[in-house]
Amino acid sequence: MGNTETVLIVGAGPGGMEAARAVADLGKRAILVEAKGEIGGTPYSSYATLTPDLQETEEAMGHIVRGIHQNPAIDLRLNTRVVKSEGEVGAFHVTLESEDSTQTVVEVGSIIVATGFQHFDPGRETQMYGYYEYDDVITLVDAERMFKSGAIVRPSNGEAPERVAFIQCVGSRDRQIGNQYCSKVCCGIASKQSIEIKRMLPNAKVFIFYIDMRMYGFWEDQIYWKAQEEYKVNYVRGIVTEVIRKGDKLLIKGEDTTMGRPMEVLMDMVILSVGMEPSKGVDSHVIEPLEALLFSCCRAAPGRQIFFRGIRPPRLSFARRCAVVVSKDGDHGRR
Numbered sequence: 001m002g003n004t005e006t007v008l009i010v011g012a013g014p015g016g017m018e019a020a021r022a023v024a025d026l027g028k029r030a031i032l033v034e035a036k037g038e039i040g041g042t043p044y045s046s047y048a049t050l051t052p053d054l055q056e057t058e059e060a061m062g063h064i065v066r067g068i069h070q071n072p073a074i075d076l077r078l079n080t081r082v083v084k085s086e087g088e089v090g091a092f093h094v095t096l097e098s099e100d101s102t103q104t105v106v107e108v109g110s111i112i113v114a115t116g117f118q119h120f121d122p123g124r125e126t127q128m129y130g131y132y133e134y135d136d137v138i139t140l141v142d143a144e145r146m147f148k149s150g151a152i153v154r155p156s157n158g159e160a161p162e163r164v165a166f167i168q169c170v171g172s173r174d175r176q177i178g179n180q181y182c183s184k185v186c187c188g189i190a191s192k193q194s195i196e197i198k199r200m201l202p203n204a205k206v207f208i209f210y211i212d213m214r215m216y217g218f219w220e221d222q223i224y225w226k227a228q229e230e231y232k233v234n235y236v237r238g239i240v241t242e243v244i245r246k247g248d249k250l251l252i253k254g255e256d257t258t259m260g261r262p263m264e265v266l267m268d269m270v271i272l273s274v275g276m277e278p279s280k281g282v283d284s285h286v287i288e289p290l291e292a293l294l295f296s297c298c299r300a301a302p303g304r305q306i307f308f309r310g311i312r313p314p315r316l317s318f319a320r321r322c323a324v325v326v327s328k329d330g331d332h333g334r335r
């Protein structure tokens with residue numbers, strides 16, 4: 001006998017939390033499993049403020065997180081992973097393991113995989129930006145930590161930078177490393193951070209080097225034009241090929257593709273707009289045990305970064321690939 005009244009959700013980031021809330025709103029019971037000791041996912045643990053309003057993350061997401069903790073229809077299991085799963089759609093038997101190695105079997109009718117993403121490692125392969133060589137080359141995530149601490153400084157000397165450059169599409173839209181997709185958020189986040197830098201350091205010059213700017217949702221009006229018009233952020237269409245040290249500065253080399261000529265510019269600090277890759281949790285702990293159950297979903301061919309592929313998929317969009325649903329009627333889809 002299955003338990004179609006209960007849904008298992010793996011991962012308690014924004015995707016998993018929203019899924020759990022929706023399941024509870026439908027009058028069903030949700031078992032929400034999170035590998036870490038807190039819910040909220042990557043934004044809650046890593047980012048200081050969020051688009052589109054530059055609101056502090058804890059304030060912006062606090063009510064969602066509290067809603068999960070307070071909802072009696074949501075059975076939250078922290079520090080827990082899926083280790084085994086059997087059964088069929090409508091009647092899954094899933095073994096969960098908590099950090100003290102206690103195992104529990106839950107009976108669920110549906111499973112939602114919402115294991116999210118991880119940030120691209122900018123030290124990998126073709127990346128010539130010196131992330132692991134130069135202190136003053138940081139990522140969007142490192143910059144968020146600085147915003148949280150209340151100061152933007154050059155890690156090399158603790159001084160405020162006078163010239164800051166963002167390099168877009170680091171780890172995304174790069175066929176050489178097999179990440180052909182656009183991560184969809186980094187143009188908006190770089191623009192958001194450029195505004196934050198200008199607010200903290202009004203005299204700093206801030207540049208964004210981009211292939212093309214891809215602002216999704218409402219961010220264009222709220223962030224992109226604001227950054228240019230109100231905060232005088234310089235958007236430069238160009239391809240950066242290399243970052244090297246010159247004295248105590250960083251020299252950015254590349255091509256200004258609007259002017260069609262080589263460019264070399266000195267900066268105090270470089271921020272790499274790292275993209276997203278599928279969460280490690282997908283490979284190690286979720287999909288392997290669930291693979292037999294996700295019979296109609298499969299991972300993409302090696303080297304191609306697609307989270308899940310359905311049997312009759314609509315056009316998959318990267319930002320939407322984080323959750324796969326196996327529902328009781330055997331249909332499946334994205335959320």
Ligand SMILES: Cc1cc2nc3c(=O)[nH]c(=O)nc-3n(C[C@H](O)[C@H](O)[C@H](O)COP(=O)(O)OP(=O)(O)OC[C@H]3O[C@@H](n4cnc5c(N)ncnc54)[C@H](O)[C@@H]3O)c2cc1C
Nearest residue numbers: 011013014015034035041042050051115116117281285322
């Ligand atoms: C630099 C950057 C800045 C961003 N800033 C913003 C912003 O300002 N505003 C905005 O709206 N969006 C922003 N985003 C996008 C936002 O972070 C994502 O859209 C969102 O985090 C996706 O939520 P998710 O739940 O799918 O994944 P995640 O947030 O990655 O959450 C996945 C959860 O699953 C858990 N998990 C993973 N594997 C397992 C497992 N095996 N078992 C159990 N649990 C597991 C993880 O611990 C995590 O808690 C930003 C993204 C980046 C890269």
Ligand code: SF4
Nearest residue numbers: 169172182183186187
């Ligand atoms: S959102 Fe912008 S920076 Fe990110 S991959 Fe797409 S185009 Fe590149």
